[in-house]
Amino acid sequence: MASSSATILFDGVCNLCNGFVQFVIEHDAAGRFRFAALQSEKGKALLQAHGIQPVAEPGTVVLVQDGKAYTHSAAALGVLRGLGGYWAAAATVLLLLPRPIRDAAYRLVARNRYRWFGRQESCWLPTPELAARFL
Template identity: 60%
Template sequence: MPDSAADIILFDGVCNLCHGFVQFVIGQDPAGRFRFAALQSPAAQALLAAQGLAPAALPASDPDSVLLLSGGRLYSHSTAVLRIAHGLGGGWRLAAVGWVLPRPWRDALYRFVARHRYRWFGRQESCMLPSPALRSRFL
């Protein structure tokens, strides 16, 4: 089972934008606070089931391309992204300015980008495979 102190980022494993986001977080998180699992993986599906979400609850077309499991709670949409940015610390905490926008506005922007992510950034045929050095950070 995953380290309870680590926050887990669940991401769309075939989305190029999501891959870029994961690589960005890894680069900004040398302490390894965050761990990762592709939404399509058995590990992610088990984590979602433990949160009371059946695999069918998140269809492949769903715009929830990034979810955050932190402190036993599951965060989605813009809330997940803002919490991840805050967790990176340093200058990324300035992303907290995003909290001043009403959640429906933030989430509408998130859903717009998520809905077009494959068209704008492309997709891969299979989930990314982490390098041996990063394998321990993936579930």
Template identity: 50%
Template sequence: MTESISSPVVVYDGVCLLCSRWVRFLLERDTEGRYRFASMQSENGRHLLQAHGLDPDSPLSMLLVEDGHGYTDATAIARVLRGLPYRRWRWLSAMMLSVPHSIRDVAYRIVARHRYRLFGRSEQCFVPTPEQRSRFMS
């Protein structure tokens, strides 16, 4: 991996339209610039997936790498929401985490498995604006 990790990193599917919307959502709401991003298709994204036991050629989960730990599925989403600066996202995170792990991850996996059919797919990864570029790992 060519870049060091000093802040939490969200590894997302760069060609998934739902995942790209998630990244845009975070870019708008993470006003403190806490999170960085790496697409699953990038060298850094593939390395992070492998380092946390996920198959980069068949990723069915987003990955949050925070303080050296990897979080996947709905737990990753809840932890990201908890890290946003506004209270309403922390409440949503707490509500998500109150649902048993097995139930929330089954729901996440159903959506993840069908994400291209439900939300579409792009031929290229999300392209950040010049102002957002520093938040993305190559």
């Protein structure tokens, strides 16, 4: 599902979201995904360009790909499909679940992510080696 122009917008202060970004970086050897914090100016601009209003406390990761923005479970599973291999197979199986069920589970985790995983005071900054993959 991911193309060379796929961008993942994530909550830059959320430990779970930062862990997800680290997971994608580790498993995306081809470097197909780029990243931007939802709180950043570029992240906010991408949201607005796709008709999504930025909010103070984001509730979803967003996958921007092929001119479309995907949110909630569609975004997370789209990223997994873009990683290929076993991750794509797992995503394909999970996509068999109806979206309302997938999104309900996603929202449950999103509502509790700061309590369960913690949060940072400021957005995570990439290392110099990874900076080119961040907007």
